[in-house]
Amino acid sequence: MNALLIIIVVVAVVLLFTGGLVNSLQFLLWVGFVLILIALVMFIVRAFSGRKGA
Template identity: 55%
Template sequence: MNILVVIIAVIAVILLITGGVTQSLSFLLWIGVVLLVIALIVFLLRFITGNRRV
């Protein structure tokens, strides 16, 4: 599950950069933000609960 969080975070950063550079693809900015929030929530759940299987 840790690898999945890292992959989601990397995709989110790539989409944020792409969305910021290209005005015509601004929807990628919002997709990146949503993926980054999801990755952050999963990380916080794992950190707070101490459960490695979330």
């Protein structure tokens, strides 16, 4: 699950930079925010669940 979380964060950061720099692709900014929120929720759920994933 750590690999998935890292991939989501990397994609979100790339989309945030792309959406911020290119006006015609402004929707990518919102996609980046959504992906960061998903990654944050996954991290919080994993931290509070107490399970040790492989």
